[in-house]
Amino acid sequence: MIFDIIKKRRSVFPAQYNDKPIARELIEKVLEAGNWAPSHKKTEPWRFKVIQGETRAKLGMFLSLKYMENDPKPKQFKVEKLINNPQKAGAIIAICMQRDPNESVPEWEEVAATAMAVQNMWLTCTDLGIGSYWSSPGLIKHMGEFFAMEEGEICLGFFYMGYTDDELQDGERGAVEDKTTWL
Numbered sequence: 644m645i646f647d648i649i650k651k652r653r654s655v656f657p658a659q660y661n662d663k664p665i666a667r668e669l670i671e672k673v674l675e676a677g678n679w680a681p682s683h684k685k686t687e688p689w690r691f692k693v694i695q696g697e698t699r700a701k702l703g704m705f706l707s708l709k710y711m712e713n714d715p716k717p718k719q720f721k722v723e724k725l726i727n728n729p730q731k732a733g734a735i736i737a738i739c740m741q742r743d744p745n746e747s748v749p750e751w752e753e754v755a756a757t758a759m760a761v762q763n764m765w766l767t768c769t770d771l772g773i774g775s776y777w778s779s780p781g782l783i784k785h786m787g788e789f790f791a792m793e794e795g796e797i798c799l800g801f802f803y804m805g806y807t808d809d810e811l812q813d814g815e816r817g818a819v820e821d822k823t824t825w826l
């Protein structure tokens with residue numbers, strides 16, 4: 644049941660991934676799930692850039708260099724994490740949002756629609772037994788220097804994917820009653 648998958652979905656981080664590769668058909672399935680997200684006026688603003696194989700190392704190098712360039716006091720452990728994390732992933736999908744050139748809907752709706760695409764992808768990964776999470780480092784503002792982006796396209800983060808041998812912990816949430824008003 645969908646509710647069980649919603650509750651089972653967890654953030655699974657690169658440090659938890661094993662070396663098992665992710666089949667291309669499964670990555671395509673995850674992308675297809677993202678593509679079925681709803682969007683106001685059917686703008687379908689989500690854009691995906693799949694980073695695999697050797698491009699992962701290039702991404703790690705790019706992010707670490709950008710970090711060192713922009714942080715007056717870069718920390719060695721962070722440099723290493725930025726270099727190594729992409730290579731631990733089976734695949735990384737850069738999550739981008741293409742603003743409708745006609746601005747037919749407010750920008751937040753296009754960000755929201757893209758986030759719905761990510762949730763579809765995350766739940767699909769959970770169903771497929773693939774660990775994943777949405778990473779949104781400040782460095783994403785430089786991604787236009789790493790891959791081509793269209794006018795009005797912005798990068799909202801990275802969707803990391805990898806198999807894990809870890810047993811995942813149950814999630815925790817505050818009571819929904821505390822966040823709900825019945826009128």
Ligand SMILES: Cc1cc2nc3c(=O)[nH]c(=O)nc-3n(C[C@H](O)[C@H](O)[C@H](O)COP(=O)(O)O)c2cc1C
Nearest residue numbers: 652653654655656758776777778779780800814815
């Ligand atoms: C928009 C968005 C951005 C996120 N960015 C990060 C991030 O940069 N680093 C991180 O460790 N987790 C990030 N997360 C994952 C959250 O930390 C995680 O979803 C939260 O702790 C709840 O854990 P769960 O996903 O296992 O339920 C992000 C989640 C969302 C929805």
